Amino acid sequence: MAEESLFHEVVGLLPQQKSEGGSSFPVVLTPNPRIEKPIPLTEAIKANRTWLDSLLHRSGAILFRGFHVSSASDFNDVVEASGYEDFSYGVGGAGTRTKVVGRVYTANEAPPDQNIPFHHEMAHAPVYPSKLFFFCEVEPGKGGETCIALSHVIYERMRQKHPKFIEEMEEKGLIYTRYVGEESDPSSPIGRSWKEVFMTEDKAVAEERAAKLGMKLEWVEGAVKVIIGPKPGFRYDEVKKHKIWFNGVVGGFKDKLNDDPSKGVVFSDGKPLPTDVPGDCSKIFDEECVALQWRKGDVLLLDNLAVLHSRRPLIMLPRRVLASFCK
Incomplete structure (x- = not known):
């Protein structure tokens, strides 16, 4: 079957949906209402991988809404149907996650009242996933939106706002420093212990694994100082x-x-960075992002090299969003 007969693209369904280069951001695909017997999302994806790849390349994000995807196992089947190779969330990942089934993990388990800033998944590491899947298993009561923004748009607006900073960032690169505790910290969005981050209890092994990721470790009382970089800012x-x-x-x-x-x-x-840069960048993110209000069964596919994502604080429980990473 042709893709036109399986999917129906909806424009204007999301309040902040944008148009970029002749394509919607994100593209929203629903089941074709003209088909009497609904086609499973897995089958629709398998039949149209090339078309969906092209669509993702043009837009950067695809939201599948209204398909019968109700469980972590269903979501795992969707990920497998994509044909994308698995990217294991292992050494180097800072966010706390739990493996659920197959290739499916919980999304960042930071306290629900905290904001998770915009980021590309594992951008600090030399190897990072190229594509991300998210799935809403339990619809949020209120808040908890996942926000997405086109990375090249953010770059251009920051270049216009802070040309000297951009020039200096491109010339020098950036260094990141964070402290990772001996024990996990459930109150932090990046709360994995160093033993979890480097998947070992041996400090020497941790140092070897960190070096492979371009990180340097400095041991302090009860924690380790992780120094990453220099890395390009773009x-x-x-x-x-x-x-x-x-x-x-x-x-x-x-x-x-x-x-x-x-x-x-x-x-x-x-x-240090100019003091006004982080605040101005945050304002640009707010202006350019699309805040996705999750509906149960939603599946979101992102190009991790083109799109940044974040999470707004959850105002009313419950909320359960799962994730999967692809090479």
């Missing part, structure tokens, strides 16, 4: 011929050993 998309915002400038977190998030990201020479 990447260049060779296919689309534009630069993308690929950094953690807005991702600073307070923790028990560092109460000043501004120290978490500096230029490679140790010079």
Whole structure:
């Protein structure tokens, strides 16, 4: 069957849905109402992988809504149907996650009242997933939106707002510093212990694994100081011929050993970032993002190199969103 007979693209379903380069962001696909017998999402994806890949490349994000996907196992079947190779969330990941089934994990288990800043998944690591799947198993009571933004749009707006900062960032690169505790910290969005992050209890092994990820470890009492970089603050998309915002400038977190998030990201020479940059960038994110209000059964597919994502605080429980990562 042709893709036109399986999917129906809906424009205007999301209040903040945008148009970028002739394509909607995100693209919203629902079952074709003209088909009497609903086609499972797994079958629709298998039949149209090439078309969906092209759609994802143009848009950066696809929301599948209204399909019968009700459980973690159903979601795992959808991920498998995509044909994308599994990316195991293992060494180096800072967010606390629990494996649910197959290739499915919980989304970041940070306390629901906390905001998770915009980021590309595992952008600090030399190897990171190229595509992300999210699935709403339990619809939020209120709040808890997953927000998405096109990375090249953020880069261009920051270049217009802070040209000197962008020039310096591109010239020098950035260094990230965070403290990782001996024990996990459930109150933090990046609360995995160093033993969990590096999947070992041996400090020497942790140092070896960190080095492979471009990280340096400095041991302090009850924790380890993790130094990442220097790393470029942007990447260049060779296919689309534009630069993308690929950094953690807005991702600073307070923790028990560092109460000043501004120290978490500096230029490679140790010079602090201009004080107004993180705030201005946050405002641009708010203006450019699409805030997805989850509905039960929603499946969201993101191009991790083109789209940043975040999570707003949850105002009313419950909420359960699951995730899967692809190479």
